[in-house]
Amino acid sequence: MATVLVCDDELMNRKLASKILKKEGYDVLEATNGQEAIDLLQNNRIDLILMDLMMPKMDGYEAIKIIKKDVNTSTIPLIIISALSDKEAINKGLSLSAYEYLTKPFDLIEFRLRIANSMKIGDM
Amino acid sequence: MFKFIKNSLRNKLLIAFIGVGFLPYLLFLAYTLILSETKMVNKTISEQREKTIDISSEITNHISDLNKEVQFLAQLDLMDDLLIDDIDKRVSRLLSQKSSDYNFKNILFALNAKKSIIASSDKNLLSRSVDINTSLENNNSLFIKNNVLYMYAKVYASFNPSQHIATLFFSYPLTNFNAYLNHKKDIHSTIIDKKNISLFKDALPFSASIMANSKEKITPEHLIIKEKMPKPFENYSIVYAVDKSLALAFLYDFIRFMLYISPFIFFIIIFVSLRYSKHIVKPIQKLTDVTQDIIDSKDYEKSLHVSGKDEIAKLSTAFNELLYTTHTALQALEKENKLRLKRFIQLIETFNTIIQTQNENKCITTSIKQIQILTDNESIRFENSTEKQSNGIGIEVNDFEKNEKVFIGSIILNSDLLADANESRFYHSIATMISLQLDRIHLIERTMSASNAKSAFISNMSHELRTPLNAIIGFSQYLITYEELNEDQLDVVSNIESSAQYLLSMINEILDMAKIEAGKMEVSIEPSDIFELVESARTMLMPLAQEKNLNFTFEYKDFEKKQYPTDAKMFKQIVVNLLSNAIKFTLEGEVSINLSSSKERVTVRVTDSGIGIKEDDLKALFNDFTQLENVMRKKHKGTGLGLSLSKKMAQLLHGDITLHSEGEGYGTESIFYIKVG
Numbered sequence: 001m002a003t004v005l006v007c008d009d010e011l012m013n014r015k016l017a018s019k020i021l022k023k024e025g026y027d028v029l030e031a032t033n034g035q036e037a038i039d040l041l042q043n044n045r046i047d048l049i050l051m052d053l054m055m056p057k058m059d060g061y062e063a064i065k066i067i068k069k070d071v072n073t074s075t076i077p078l079i080i081i082s083a084l085s086d087k088e089a090i091n092k093g094l095s096l097s098a099y100e101y102l103t104k105p106f107d108l109i110e111f112r113l114r115i116a117n118s119m120k121i122g123d124m
Numbered sequence: 125m126f127k128f129i130k131n132s133l134r135n136k137l138l139i140a141f142i143g144v145g146f147l148p149y150l151l152f153l154a155y156t157l158i159l160s161e162t163k164m165v166n167k168t169i170s171e172q173r174e175k176t177i178d179i180s181s182e183i184t185n186h187i188s189d190l191n192k193e194v195q196f197l198a199q200l201d202l203m204d205d206l207l208i209d210d211i212d213k214r215v216s217r218l219l220s221q222k223s224s225d226y227n228f229k230n231i232l233f234a235l236n237a238k239k240s241i242i243a244s245s246d247k248n249l250l251s252r253s254v255d256i257n258t259s260l261e262n263n264n265s266l267f268i269k270n271n272v273l274y275m276y277a278k279v280y281a282s283f284n285p286s287q288h289i290a291t292l293f294f295s296y297p298l299t300n301f302n303a304y305l306n307h308k309k310d311i312h313s314t315i316i317d318k319k320n321i322s323l324f325k326d327a328l329p330f331s332a333s334i335m336a337n338s339k340e341k342i343t344p345e346h347l348i349i350k351e352k353m354p355k356p357f358e359n360y361s362i363v364y365a366v367d368k369s370l371a372l373a374f375l376y377d378f379i380r381f382m383l384y385i386s387p388f389i390f391f392i393i394i395f396v397s398l399r400y401s402k403h404i405v406k407p408i409q410k411l412t413d414v415t416q417d418i419i420d421s422k423d424y425e426k427s428l429h430v431s432g433k434d435e436i437a438k439l440s441t442a443f444n445e446l447l448y449t450t451h452t453a454l455q456a457l458e459k460e461n462k463l464r465l466k467r468f469i470q471l472i473e474t475f476n477t478i479i480q481t482q483n484e485n486k487c488i489t490t491s492i493k494q495i496q497i498l499t500d501n502e503s504i505r506f507e508n509s510t511e512k513q514s515n516g517i518g519i520e521v522n523d524f525e526k527n528e529k530v531f532i533g534s535i536i537l538n539s540d541l542l543a544d545a546n547e548s549r550f551y552h553s554i555a556t557m558i559s560l561q562l563d564r565i566h567l568i569e570r571t572m573s574a575s576n577a578k579s580a581f582i583s584n585m586s587h588e589l590r591t592p593l594n595a596i597i598g599f600s601q602y603l604i605t606y607e608e609l610n611e612d613q614l615d616v617v618s619n620i621e622s623s624a625q626y627l628l629s630m631i632n633e634i635l636d637m638a639k640i641e642a643g644k645m646e647v648s649i650e651p652s653d654i655f656e657l658v659e660s661a662r663t664m665l666m667p668l669a670q671e672k673n674l675n676f677t678f679e680y681k682d683f684e685k686k687q688y689p690t691d692a693k694m695f696k697q698i699v700v701n702l703l704s705n706a707i708k709f710t711l712e713g714e715v716s717i718n719l720s721s722s723k724e725r726v727t728v729r730v731t732d733s734g735i736g737i738k739e740d741d742l743k744a745l746f747n748d749f750t751q752l753e754n755v756m757r758k759k760h761k762g763t764g765l766g767l768s769l770s771k772k773m774a775q776l777l778h779g780d781i782t783l784h785s786e787g788e789g790y791g792t793e794s795i796f797y798i799k800v801g
Contacts, residue, residue, distance in 0.1 A: 012595035016602065023606045083590050087646055105594035105628060108601035 002047040002119060003027040007037040007063065008081070009055040013104070017050060017081075024112060034063025041073050048118055053082040053093065064096045077118040081106065134405040141397035149389060153382055160375050168347055168371040169340055176313075176351035176362040179304045184354055190294060191265055191275045197222065197232075198277030198292040206234055206242060206279060206290045215243035216250070228303060231295040234279065242290060256293070266356055271298045271323060273356075298323055298360070305362070310370035316350075318359045328365055335363055347371050407436040411443065424451035470498050474554070478561050487565060488519075491558045492535070495551075501538075508533040515539045517555040521562045524570065532562075575642065582638035586631050593631070596624040633765045640772045647694065647776050651687035654695065654726055655680065658719050661699040668707050675714035676707075682720035688800045690726075690777055695798070698770045698781070702730045702794045705766065709792070710734035724801035725779070730794045737785040737792055745783060774798065 004026045006017045018028040029044060031037035033055045040046070049067065053060035060080065067073045079100040080093040090101045099121060100114050129135045197203075197219075205214050219232035223245035233244035233254075240253045256274070266275040273296040281287040298315065302324055305313040314327035322332040334341060340349040348365045352358065369376075414428050424447055428440040474494040481487035492506045512518055516534030523530045535555055541547045600621035603609060609617060639645040662678055669676035699717075706715045713733030720727050737745065745767055771781045779798035785791065 010591055010595075012592065013598075016595055016598040019602055020598075020606075023602075083587050083594070087648060104590060105597045108598065108605055 001025070001027050003029060003045060004048045004050060004115070005029045005031060005037060005040060005044075005046045006050045007031040007034065007055070007060070008050075008052040009033055010052070013052065013081075020108065020111065021115070024115065026115075034058030034060060034066075037063050038066055041067065041070075041076075046073075046076055048115065049076055049078040051078055051080050051098070053080060053084055053089065061092065061096065064093075064098060068097050077121055079114060079118055133408060134401045137401035137404055138397050141401060142393055145393035145397065146390070149386075153379070156375065156379065156382075161372060164372055164375050165342060165347055165368075168366055169349055172347070172349050172364040172366060173340075173351055175306070176349065176364055179306075179362060180351065180353045180357075183301055183304055183357070187266075187273065187275075187296070187356075190296065194275045194292060194294045195265065195277045198279045201282050203234075203279045203290070203292070204282045206236075213243075216245070216247065219243055219245040220247075228300040229297050230300075232292070233295065234290045234292050236290050237288075268298070268356065268359070271317065272296065273298060298357075306364075310367040312346075312365040312367075314363050315353070315360050316363055322363075323360075328363065330365070332363060335361075342368075344368070404436075407431075407440065411436070411440060415443075418447070424454060467498075474498055475557060478557055479564070481561060482565060482568075484562055484565060487558065487561050488533075491554070491561075495535070495554060503538060505536050506533055507536050515542065517542075517551050519555055519559050519562070521559055521566065524566065579638055579642040579644070582634060586635040586638075589631050590628065593624050593628050597621055597628065600624065630765075633769055637765055637769050637772070640769070640776070645773075645776060647691045649689045649691055649777075652690050652692040652695065654688050654690065655683065655685050655719065657692055657696045658699055658717060658728060661696050661703055662717060664700060665703045665707060668704065669715060672707065672710070673712070674707060674710060675716075677714065677716040678719070679716065680719040682718075683726075684721050688721070688726055688798075690798055690800070694773045694777060698773055698777075698796055699728055699730075701766050701770045702728070702781070702796060706730050706732040706734065706792070706794070713791075721800075725797045725799050727795060727797040730796070731791065732793075733791045735792075736788045736790040737783060738788055739785075742783055742785065770796070 004021050006014050006021070006028055007030075008014045008017070009032050014030045014032075018030060021028045026048075029040050029046065031040055035058045037049070037051070038058075041049075051060045051064060060082070064078060064080075067076070067078065074097075078098045079102060080098045081102045081104060082089065082093070083104045084090075085103040093101050099118050102111065102114060129139055200218075202215065202218060215234060219234070223230050223232045231244065231246050231249065233241050233246070233249055235254055235256060236242050238253070239256065240251060241249050242251075244250055256269075265277060266273060268274070275294040275296065277292045278288055279290045279292055281289050301315050305315070305327075307313065307327075312328050314322045314324050314332060316322050316332045316335065320333045320336050322328060330343070330346070334343075335348060335350045338350065340347075342348070345368055346365045347368060348363065350361045350363050353360045353362060411428060414426060418424060418426055427444045427447060430437050430440045430444065474491075474497075477494050478487065478491050481490050488506050492504060495504050496502050507513060507516065510531055510533070512531070513534045513536060515538070516536045518531055518534050520529040520531050522528075535551065535558075537551060541551065600617050603617045604614065604621065636645065658680075659678070662676070666676060703715065703717070710732040711734070715730065715732045715734075718727075718729040718731070720729075767781070767783075774781045774796055777798045779796065781794060781796045784793045784795070
C-alpha cells in the first residue's frame with residue numbers, strides 16, 4: 001500500500017487530507033513542519049509528499065530544497081498545497097521540482113485526481 | 125486732393141521752393157506791368173519836355189545871333205548907298221547875297237521913311253510899300269506879325285550918325301523852326317500859336333487844338349506835351365507827341381522777354397527745387413529708413429551714417445546716441461531678465477527639490493543646501509533647537525495626532541537679511557515651504573504605514589479566514605463524497621458547503637481589492653483566446669440562467685477570432701462578474717452577450733432586460749461596498765465589491781467598464797472593453 005506524507009501545520013488541513021487519502025486507500029503519515037517531514041522521510045518509505053508552504057520552524061520551500069537534494073528522497077513525487085495563490089509563489093514552488101501546485105481550498109474531486117496522477121508518475 | 129503735399133515733406137518743400145522762386149518773379153512782372161508804364165510815360169514826358177526846352181533855347185540863340193547880324197549889317201558903310209538911290213542895287217545885291225547865305229527862308233530888305241522898299245534880297249519886292257511902323261525903338265529890335273519874325277535895325281548915315289536913312293528888316297518866317305523840330309516816324313512835333321493852330325500843316329496826326337488848356341496829355345496812342353516858348357515867342361508853344369508804342373517799346377520788349385524766358389525760369393526753379401528738396405529730404409528719408417529697419421529687425425546695434433553739420437546731422441547724431449542708450453539699456457534689461465529668470469528657475473528647482481524629499485532629515489538638509497546655492501550664502505544653516513532664535517526663522521510642523529503645532533528648529537540667518545522686508549518674506553516663504561513638505565512627508569509616512577498595516581491585516585485575515593473555510597468546504601465535500609447520507613442530511617451538508625463557497629468568494633474579492641489598492645495586484649498580459657474565455661464564462665453561468673428560464677444569447681459576428689494580449693484570469697473574472705450580475709438582477713426575459721473587436725479594442729457588451737438602474741445611481745455603483753437600496757437587490761447577497769473590483773481590474777487591463785440604463789425597469793447594458801492595439 002502506498003504511503004502519503006502530509007505536511008501541514010494546520011491540524012484541520014492534515015485531518016481532512018488524511019481522511020480523504022485513507023478513504024482512497026493510502027497509508028498516511030503526518031508532519032506539522034518541514035523538519036518533521038524530513039525526519040519522517042528518513043525513516044519511512046514514502047510514495048507521495050503533500051507539502052504546505054507557510055509553516056513554523058521550517059517552511060515548505062526549505063523542506064522541498066532539502067528533500068530534492070537528498071538522492072533517497074528526490075524522486076518522490078511532491079504536491080504543494082498552499083493558501084498562496086499568487087503567481088510568484090506558484091512559480092517558486094514549481095521551480096523546486098514539485099509536480100503539482102494546489103491552492104487551498106481545493107476541490108475534492110480535483111484533489112483526488114491529482115493525487116492519483118502523481119502516484120502514476122511515481123510508479124514509472 | 126492736397127494729400128500728396130500733406131504726407132510728404134519733400135512735396136511741401138517743393139511747393140515752398142517753387143512758391144519762393146516764382147512769387148518774386150511774378151511780383152516783379154506785375155510791378156513792371158503796373159508801375160513801370162506810368163514811370164516810363166513820365167520819364168518820356170520829362171525827356172521830351174527837356175528836348176522842347178533845348179529846342180526853344182536853340183531857336184532863341186539862333187534868333188539872337190541873327191539879330192546881331194542884322195544890327196551889324198545896318199552899320200555897314202555900304203548902307204550909305206541907300207542915300208543915293210531910292211532903289212539901291214548894290215545893297216540889294218549885298219542883301220541878296222547875305223540872304224542866300226542862310227539855308228532857310230528869309231528876306232532882307234530896307235525900308236525908307238516912306239515905307240517903301242528900297243533894297244531887298246528879293247527883287248520882286250522892290251518899290252513895294254510895306255505897312256510897317258518904321259519908327260520902332262532901337263532896343264526893341266524885333267516883332268512878330270502873321271507868323272513872321274521881323275528883326276530890324278536903323279541905318280544911319282555914316283557921315284551923319286543922327287540921320288536916319290532907312291530901316292533894315294530881316295523877315296524870318298517862323299516855319300523855319302521846322303528845322304529844329306524832331307520829325308520821326310514815332311515822334312511828332314509842331315509849334316502852335318496862341319489860337320492853337322499849328323504852323324505846319326499835317327505835322328501832328330491829331331488836331332493841335334486838343335492841347336488848348338493842358339501842358340501835357342496822354343491819349344491811347346500818344347504822349348503829348350506842350351511847352352511855351354520863351355520871349356519873343358511867348359505866344360507860341362512847342363508841341364511834342366510821342367507814339368505810346370515807342371515810349372513803352374522797351375517795357376513791352378522787356379515783358380516779352382520775360383514771358384519768353386518764363387518756361388526756362390520755371391524749369392530752373394523746378395529743377396533746383398527738386399534737387400534741393402531731394403537733398404534736404406534725403407537724410408531724413410535715410411533716417412526714416414534706418415529707423416524703420418531697426419524697428420523691423422530689432423537690431424539696435426545699427427547706427428546712422430552722419431555727414432555734415434546741419435540740423436539733420438545733429439538729429440542723426442542724437443538718434444545714434446538714443447540708439448546706443450536704448451541698446452545698452454535693452455542689453456542691461458535682457459541680462460537682468462535672464463538673471464531673474466535664472467533665479468526664478470533656481471527658485472522653482474529649489475521648491476521642486478524640496479518637495480521631492482522623502483524624509484524629515486533629507487528635507488531639512490536638502491532645503492538648507494538649496495538655500496545656500498540660491499542665495500550664494502554658505503552661512504545659512506539649520507539649528508535643531510526648540511528654543512526660538514532671534515536671528516532665525518522658526519519651522520513648525522503639525523502633530524496630526526495631537527492636532528497641534530510643534531516647533532522643531534530654526535533656519536539661522538544673518539540678522540541683516542531679516543531686517544530687509546523682501547528678504548525676510550523670501551526666507552519665510554521657504555520656511556513655510558519646508559514646513560509644508562515636512563507635514564507632507566509625515567502625512568505620507570502615516571498614510572503609508574496605515575495602508576501597509578491595512579494590507580497586511582487584510583492579507584492575514586484572508587489567510588486566517590481561508591484556513592477554517594478550507595476545512596469546512598473540504599469536510600462537507602468529504603461527507604457528500606464518501607458518506608452515504610440520507611436526503612435531508614445531504615441537503616444540510618450541501619447548504620454548509622455552498623455557504624462556505626460563497627463566503628470564500630467574498631473573502632477572495634476583499635483580498636483582490638486589497639491587493640489592487642496596495643498596488644500589489646499582479647497582471648500578466650499574455651496572448652489569450654478571448655473567445656474561449658467568454659464562452660467558458662457563459663458555460664459556467666449557463667445553469668444559473670437556465671434556472672431562471674432566461675434567454676442567454678452570445679453574439680460575436682463582429683469579433684475576429686485570434687489571440688489578444690490580456691490577463692486571461694482577470695478577463696474571465698470580469699466577464700463572469702458582469703454576467704452573474706446581469707442574471708442576478710433579471711427576473712425574466714434575456715441576458716445577451718455581444719463580443720466585438722476592432723484594431724484597438726475588444727469589447728464585451730452584456731445586455732439584460734432586468735430591473736435597470738436610476739441615472740443618479742449609475743455612478744455610485746462603482747463605489748466600493750455599494751449595493752443600491754432596492755427591494756429586488758435586497759434579496760441578493762453580496763459585498764458590493766464586485767462591480768467596483770471589476771472596474772478596477774478592467775483599468776489594470778488598460779480598459780474600463782461603463783454602465784448604461786434607460787432607468788429603472790428598462791434593463792441595463794454593461795460595456796467592458798480592453799485596449800489591445
